Amino acid sequence: MKKIYMYILAALFISGNYGCKKFLNQVPDDRLTFDESFATKSTVDRLLANVYSTLPDEMQQRFPANGYTAGPWTGASDEADYTLPSSFSNNLNSGNWDATTGQVNTIWQLYYRGIQASSNFIANVDKCTDCNVSGTDYINRYKNEARALRAIYYYYLLRQYGPVVLLGNNPIPADAPIESISIPRSSFDECVDYIVAELDAAAEGLPALPTANEDYGRINKAVVHAYKVQVLLTAASPLFNGNTDYATLVNKDGKQLISQTYSAAKWSRAASAAKSFISTYPNFSLFKKVHPTAPSVFNNAFVACRDVMLTDWNTEVILAKPNGDVTNLQYNMTPNHSNGSGSDKGGSFLSASHQLTEAYFMANGKPTDDNSSGYTRTGFTNFQAPDDNAQRSVHNMYVNREPRFYVGITYTNRKWINPNTTLVTNFEFNGNAGRGGISNNDYSSTGYTQRKNRGLSGDGGRTSVMIRLAEIYLDYAEAAYEANPADPDVLTYLNLIRDRAGIPQYGSAAGMLPVPADLRDAIRRERRVELAFESHRYFDTRRWKIAETTDRSILGLDIGRNAATGFYNIVQQESRVFEKKHYLWPIPNGEVQKVPLVIQNTGW
Known part of the structure; x- marks a missing residue:
C-alpha cells in the first residue's frame, strides 16, 4: 500500500x-x-x-x-x-x-x-x-x-x-x-458515514450552482448533494444492506465489514436525500424540446431524450465533464459502413444486446413481454423512424416502439444519423455493415449498435454527462418505494420520466396504464432504459444482486446470415462467466x- x-x-x-x-x-x-x-x-x-x-x-x-x-x-x-x-x-x-x-x-x-x-x-x-x-x-x-x-x-x-x-x-x-x-x-457503514459527512461539510463552503461560465464542470452544492444521493442509495441496496454472502468478510480483529442486519432506515435516508435535492434545486428540470419539422408528443419526446445527452449544460445536467473527446466513443458506435466515409464509417465495437432492445417499451407504454403490447418477433412493416425522411421496410421488432428505443439503438434498415448522407445501415451478413464484407473484428456481433450519445458527423468535443435530473428522480422513486411502497411520490416521479419519454403514465385516469402489480420491477425497468449506456446498468445489477441472472449471456441476431436465411433469429452471441465473487472487484x-x-x- x-x-x-x-x-x-x-x-x-x-x-x-x-x-x-x-x-x-x-x-x-x-x-x-x-x-x-x-x-x-x-x-x-x-x-x-x-x-x-x-x-x-x-x-x-x-x-x-x-x-x-x-x-x-x-x-x-x-x-x-x-x-x-x-x-x-x-x-x-x-x-x-x-x-x-x-x-x-x-x-x-x-x-x-x-x-x-x-x-x-x-x-x-x-x-x-x-x-x-x-x-x-x-x-x-x-x-x-x-x-x-x-x-x-x-x-x-x-x-x-x-x-x-x-x-x-x-x-x-x-x-x-x-x-x-x-x-x-473500515466497515462499509463507516465509509458511508465518512463520505456523507465530508460531502455535507464541503457543501457549506460552496456555491449552490454555477455563477459564471467557468464554473460549469466544477463542484458545487448541487453536485455534492447529488453524489450524496448516489452514496446513500448504494448503501441501502441489497448488495450492502444485510447481505449474508459477506458474513465472513471480517478484519483480522473480527470487525464485520458489511453489516449482516438489513436496515429499512437506509432506504428512508436515501429517499430523504433525493427528495431534499429535488426541493432544494428547482433550477433543474427535465429537458424538453420540440421536434423541428414534425412536432408531436412522440417526436418531441424523441428529440428531447436524444438531445439531453448532446446539448451541453441543458436544464437537466447536474454535472458533466467538460470538453470531452468523443472521437473514440463515436467511432465505437458507428457501423462499419462499406459505402461510408469519414466519420460515417466506424468500428461497430459497441454492439447493443438484444436483451436491451427488448427492454425498451412499446409506443403504448407496455413492456414487450406483455402479451397485449403488440410486440412480435416476426414479419416486416413499412415504418418511418422519427429521425428519418421516408418509410422503410423494417422488422416488426422495431416497429411502434417508444421514442427512447429509436434514440438508443441502430438496427438494420435504419437511416444513419448524419442527415447529409443517404446511408441506410444493414447488419445482415452481406449488408453494408455486415460481417461478410469485414475482414477483422470491426463488425457488430449482435446486429445492433449503440446509438445514444452519438452526435452528428464531425462532432469534436462536448461535455460528458455524469449526473442528470432523471437519475435523481429514479433514485427517489426507488428509495421511496423500498422505504414505503404506498408513498404516492413513487408514481409521481416515475410518471415524470415516462411523460418526458412520450409514453403513457401509470394510474387510473383516462389514457393511463394500470399501476403494475410489481412496482419495484417497473421502477427497475424504467431505470434500465432511461439511463441506458450511461454507466449505471453495471452497478445497478450488482447492487440489486441480480447480475448472476442478467450477466450470463448476450443475445443478438444471427449475423452470419441474411434476412432470407435467418438473420433475424435470436441467438446467444456470447456466454459469460459470473460468480458471486464478481459482485465486488478484488x-x-x-x-x-x-x-x-x-x-x-x-x-x-
Missing part, C-alpha cells in the same frame, strides 16, 4: 507538468519549491485541475484504466458486447481476471492518488498569496471543492471494491514508514501483500 502514497506527490506534479523533475531531485530545497508551487493563483488553479483529473471520463471506455479512471462498464454489463478483442470488458465477461490483473490495480491506485492529491491540496492551498480576487477569497472555495472530490473518489472505490481504507484528512508524507500507514479496511494483490491488515474480498 505504501506504493499508493509514494506515487501521490509525484503524480500531482507530473500530470500537471509543473517542473516536477527538478522538484523531485532537490534535496533539501524541495520544501521551498513545494511552497512556491502554491504561492500563486495561476499555479493553484492548475493543481486543483489536477485533483479534478481523477474524475472518470466514461467516453473513454474503449481503453478502460489506461492511465485514467474510465471503466469497462457498458461492455461488462448486459447492455452491450464490446467486440474489440483487447477490451478489458471481455476479460471480465470471460472470468479471465483476478487480484493480479493490471486494471484492478490501476483503478485502485488512481483513486487513491486522487484522494492523496486532494489532501495535499487542502493542506497547502493557504500558502496562496493572491487568491483573493476583487474581494472573492478563492482559498475556502477551492478547499471545499477538493474536499468534496476526495469524498467522491472514496465513493467510486466503495461501489467497486466494497469497504476501503480511510486515510484520514491529512496527507500522508511520501517517506512515511510502512508501519505508520498499515491501516485496515483488492489488488500487491496491496494485500504489502499491508496484511487489508483483507481480501470474499471469494478472491
Whole structure:
C-alpha cells in the first residue's frame, strides 16, 4: 500500500507538468519549491485541475484504466458486447481476471492518488498569496471543492471494491514508514458515514450552482448533494444492506465489514436525500424540446431524450465533464459502413444486446413481454423512424416502439444519423455493415449498435454527462418505494420520466396504464432504459444482486446470415462467466501483500 502514497506527490506534479523533475531531485530545497508551487493563483488553479483529473471520463471506455479512471462498464454489463478483442470488458465477461490483473490495480491506485492529491491540496492551498480576487477569497472555495472530490473518489472505490481504507484528512508524507500507514479496511457503514459527512461539510463552503461560465464542470452544492444521493442509495441496496454472502468478510480483529442486519432506515435516508435535492434545486428540470419539422408528443419526446445527452449544460445536467473527446466513443458506435466515409464509417465495437432492445417499451407504454403490447418477433412493416425522411421496410421488432428505443439503438434498415448522407445501415451478413464484407473484428456481433450519445458527423468535443435530473428522480422513486411502497411520490416521479419519454403514465385516469402489480420491477425497468449506456446498468445489477441472472449471456441476431436465411433469429452471441465473487472487484494483490491488515474480498 505504501506504493499508493509514494506515487501521490509525484503524480500531482507530473500530470500537471509543473517542473516536477527538478522538484523531485532537490534535496533539501524541495520544501521551498513545494511552497512556491502554491504561492500563486495561476499555479493553484492548475493543481486543483489536477485533483479534478481523477474524475472518470466514461467516453473513454474503449481503453478502460489506461492511465485514467474510465471503466469497462457498458461492455461488462448486459447492455452491450464490446467486440474489440483487447477490451478489458471481455476479460471480465470471460472470468479471465483476478487480484493480479493490471486494471484492478490501476483503478485502485488512481483513486487513491486522487484522494492523496486532494489532501495535499487542502493542506497547502493557504500558502496562496493572491487568491483573493476583487474581494472573492478563492482559498475556502477551492478547499471545499477538493474536499468534496476526495469524498467522491472514496465513493467510486466503495461501489467497486466494497469497504476501503480511510486515510484520514491529512496527507500522508511520501517517506512515511510502512508501519505508520498499515491501516485496515473500515466497515462499509463507516465509509458511508465518512463520505456523507465530508460531502455535507464541503457543501457549506460552496456555491449552490454555477455563477459564471467557468464554473460549469466544477463542484458545487448541487453536485455534492447529488453524489450524496448516489452514496446513500448504494448503501441501502441489497448488495450492502444485510447481505449474508459477506458474513465472513471480517478484519483480522473480527470487525464485520458489511453489516449482516438489513436496515429499512437506509432506504428512508436515501429517499430523504433525493427528495431534499429535488426541493432544494428547482433550477433543474427535465429537458424538453420540440421536434423541428414534425412536432408531436412522440417526436418531441424523441428529440428531447436524444438531445439531453448532446446539448451541453441543458436544464437537466447536474454535472458533466467538460470538453470531452468523443472521437473514440463515436467511432465505437458507428457501423462499419462499406459505402461510408469519414466519420460515417466506424468500428461497430459497441454492439447493443438484444436483451436491451427488448427492454425498451412499446409506443403504448407496455413492456414487450406483455402479451397485449403488440410486440412480435416476426414479419416486416413499412415504418418511418422519427429521425428519418421516408418509410422503410423494417422488422416488426422495431416497429411502434417508444421514442427512447429509436434514440438508443441502430438496427438494420435504419437511416444513419448524419442527415447529409443517404446511408441506410444493414447488419445482415452481406449488408453494408455486415460481417461478410469485414475482414477483422470491426463488425457488430449482435446486429445492433449503440446509438445514444452519438452526435452528428464531425462532432469534436462536448461535455460528458455524469449526473442528470432523471437519475435523481429514479433514485427517489426507488428509495421511496423500498422505504414505503404506498408513498404516492413513487408514481409521481416515475410518471415524470415516462411523460418526458412520450409514453403513457401509470394510474387510473383516462389514457393511463394500470399501476403494475410489481412496482419495484417497473421502477427497475424504467431505470434500465432511461439511463441506458450511461454507466449505471453495471452497478445497478450488482447492487440489486441480480447480475448472476442478467450477466450470463448476450443475445443478438444471427449475423452470419441474411434476412432470407435467418438473420433475424435470436441467438446467444456470447456466454459469460459470473460468480458471486464478481459482485465486488478484488483488492489488488500487491496491496494485500504489502499491508496484511487489508483483507481480501470474499471469494478472491
